Each structure stands twice: as C-alpha cells, then as structure tokens.
Amino acid sequence: MNTRVRFAPSPTGSLHLGSVRTAIFNYLFSKQTNGSLILRIEDTDKGRSTSHSQEEILSSLKWLGIQWNEGPYLQSERIEIYQNYANILLSEGKAYKCFSSQEEINRIKEQAKKEKKIYKYPRIWRDRKDHPQNKDFVIRFKTPDNKIIDFKDTLRGKIEIESNNLDDFIIIKSDGFPTYNFASAIDDIEMKITNVIRGEDHLSNTPKQILIYNSLNAKIPDFTHVSMILGKDKTKLSKRHGAESIDNFKSMGFLPVSIINYLARLGWSFGDQEIFSLNEMEANFSLDNLNKSPAIFDLEKFTWVNSNQIKKADTNYLKELINFKFIEGIDIDLAILSAKEKSKDLIQLKEVLSFCETKELNIDDKSIESINDCDKKILEKFLNSFMDYNFKNMDEIEDFFKNFLLNNNLKMKNLAFPLRLILTGSKNSPGIYQILKILSKELISYRVKRFL
Ligand code: GLU
Numbered sequence: 229m230n231t232r233v234r235f236a237p238s239p240t241g242s243l244h245l246g247s248v249r250t251a252i253f254n255y256l257f258s259k260q261t262n263g264s265l266i267l268r269i270e271d272t273d274k275g276r277s278t279s280h281s282q283e284e285i286l287s288s289l290k291w292l293g294i295q296w297n298e299g300p301y302l303q304s305e306r307i308e309i310y311q312n313y314a315n316i317l318l319s320e321g322k323a324y325k326c327f328s329s330q331e332e333i334n335r336i337k338e339q340a341k342k343e344k345k346i347y348k349y350p351r352i353w354r355d356r357k358d359h360p361q362n363k364d365f366v367i368r369f370k371t372p373d374n375k376i377i378d379f380k381d382t383l384r385g386k387i388e389i390e391s392n393n394l395d396d397f398i399i400i401k402s403d404g405f406p407t408y409n410f411a412s413a414i415d416d417i418e419m420k421i422t423n424v425i426r427g428e429d430h431l432s433n434t435p436k437q438i439l440i441y442n443s444l445n446a447k448i449p450d451f452t453h454v455s456m457i458l459g460k461d462k463t464k465l466s467k468r469h470g471a472e473s474i475d476n477f478k479s480m481g482f483l484p485v486s487i488i489n490y491l492a493r494l495g496w497s498f499g500d501q502e503i504f505s506l507n508e509m510e511a512n513f514s515l516d517n518l519n520k521s522p523a524i525f526d527l528e529k530f531t532w533v534n535s536n537q538i539k540k541a542d543t544n545y546l547k548e549l550i551n552f553k554f555i556e557g558i559d560i561d562l563a564i565l566s567a568k569e570k571s572k573d574l575i576q577l578k579e580v581l582s583f584c585e586t587k588e589l590n591i592d593d594k595s596i597e598s599i600n601d602c603d604k605k606i607l608e609k610f611l612n613s614f615m616d617y618n619f620k621n622m623d624e625i626e627d628f629f630k631n632f633l634l635n636n637n638l639k640m641k642n643l644a645f646p647l648r649l650i651l652t653g654s655k656n657s658p659g660i661y662q663i664l665k666i667l668s669k670e671l672i673s674y675r676v677k678r679f680l
Pocket of ligand 1: 237238270426430
C-alpha cells in the first residue's frame, strides 16, 4: 500500500522551525516511500486562526519547495463531516451530550485544585436522558473504564496508557466545531493516513485519538513523534536563540535547500554527512534514523550549512534568486562563481558583487587617501601594459600579473591592494586575477584612470 502522510499546521501564527521540520520529515518520507503528502489546515480554533497566518504558511511551504500532493484541506470547511461522525458515536452510545455549563465546570475545576486533585470531568451527563431543551451542549466521548490503550511509536516503542487516566473529553464544542483531537483523528481516518509524523508535544493526544479510531473500527496509523528542537540552553526554542520565522531566514539570505538540509539533519542522521542536496535527502531519508533525544538549534551551524549550500548552488539559480542588476562589461558567470566562494548568505553574495552594479564606485575618502603617488605610478604602468595584452583566460592574467611584479621588483600587496580597492571599492571582493577577468578592459581602464 502506498504511504499517505499529512502536514497539519494550525494557522495561529507564522511557521516556527519545529513545524517546518515536521513538514520536512513528512515531505521527505513521502518522497522516499513514493507516497503522498496531504496538506491540512487545522483551523477549528476560531479565536486563534487567521487567514493571514494561513497564507503565510502556504507561501513559506511553497518558497521552501515542499510540494504537497493533496490539499490544502481546510477543517473549517469540513465541519459537517465531523458532526456526522459525532452523530454516529452518539447513536451508538459511544458519545454523549453534556449540558454542564462553563460556570459549573469552572467550579468543579476550582474544587479539584483546592483538594490538590487532577481535574477530570465527573461524567455528570454520561448516562442521563433528561436532556434540557434550548440549552447549549458539548459532545463528549465516553472513555471506557479499565482499558489499556497501547500503540507503537517508531522511535519510542510500545506506549501504554490506562484509560482511567483520561476523562470524557470533548469532541464537539458548543459552537458545533470539533476539538483538535476529534477533527485530527477523523481526518486521518477519512484521508487514509498511513503514517502520522508529528512533534513529541502531541504524544499526550495520541491515546485519545486511538480511542476515536477504535470506536469507529478504523485502522490505526503508524506513529512517529519527533523530538523537540531546543535552544543551546536546553529551553524551548524562541527568537532569543536566533530562531526566526522562515520569512526572516529568507530575508537573511538563506537558501530554501539550506533550511531543509539543516532542519532535516537536526534529529536525522545519515552517516557523518552534513551537506545534502534535496535529491540526496529524498533518496536517503528514513524514520529509523531519527534521533529521539531533543535536537539543539545552533545558528552558527545553520549559517555554515547555508554557506556550503551557496558554494554548491548552480550559478544560474543564484543569478535568478538575487535578481541583481549587472552593468555592461561584466563576466556575470565568473562574478557569481567567485562571489559565492566568499559568501555565507545571499546578502553577502550581493555585497561581494556590488562592484558589478554601478560604473562609479563609492570609495570612502580614507581609502582613497591611502593610495599614494608611488602607487599611482605603479598603477599607471600596470594599466598601460595590461591594456596591450589579449588574455584568453585567467591563467594568462595570473602569469602576466606575476611577471609584472617580478619585472618591477614589487610585492603582491604593492599592486594587488590598491588595484583591488579602486576596481571594487571593497576588501571583501574576489581575488585580483578573478577581478581582472570579471571586469571588461574598458571598465578596468575607466576605474584605474579615475585615480591617476
Ligand atoms: N495542528 C497541529 C499543530 O499545528 C498538528 C497536529 C497533528 O499533526 O496531529 O501542532
């Protein structure tokens, strides 16, 4: 049977790194097993769900290149489905209408707190038939007594919970909307999900969902509860740890593949390999290689992965991404090829390339003053002989440059330093031979002459 997995975000904010990693694991698993990824928006919490957040989630997934095969399904558009299932459970006596008011529940909770007991709804309406008219009600699940609920988790093995620890939880709220546990279980049944891969924070929900599957005689999917991502100080990951939203990482110049690579590798291992192409991840991902201890987010390592991915990235792809305006007379491919060696992110890539953007460079006065008369004489001489040659490649430029130094009894820095400054205006630029090949002779002559 083909695998079917789902990513089921709640649109209550932007995608945080933990959720993105869950999406990535589901995506890679679906690819690796030739299965389908279903996107489901869990928007039944009317107070907290927003369409803005939903749009942001979709656009982040698209930008990352996480393609889904079905959906997005919106739970808010499937209310009737959940109500139908709730009615089946009601008619089979597996659920019941509960008319306890919120005030009554609050009082019971207060009392439990006073007595230092764990609150459990005391089943007031479980067996009553004297239902009032025109009164709000919720639908509760009839949790069976003295049952062991067990399930197997890929990473944690067999997990057993006593049903007596659970109360008669709500499946349909008084506004007719389902609760998360009910909608999620029903959708997993309806959507024929074979594998549920989600955060460890949902581990406590799984027994309730198993009760729902069982009550409907539905097949239970395989569960994998993935460890949480923590900051270096072992606390819950937040902005404090540099864990920005995906949009922020995008504007910080991270590549989609770097994000997928770093997050996938957080908790998943494949030998000692750290840098993966998307194809390699899709081919080698396996749930068995997931680590069950918490993963630690490390911005430095993330940046390192990004700089490696930038070095590996195709030049044309980077050209498209940076959307950079090159002036005439630039060997664009070589410019990008050289700049990516010096860049840890796309912002830096653009900075390194800034000498290719305008004919006139902005060079600060102090740097200009550092070019003395002696430098100018050398520069003039260099330019004159440089302009006479027809270079076929960079090796010829290098030979020419070295010979010039030798013949004029100069050290590398005597010429390379001022030349680099007036040709690029920056210290963080490609090597001098590359610069001399990237810029046309006309541009080189123009820039040098301005300083003579
Ligand atoms: N909507 C849940 C969340 O955003 C996901 C639940 C699940 O994967 O079962 O955490």
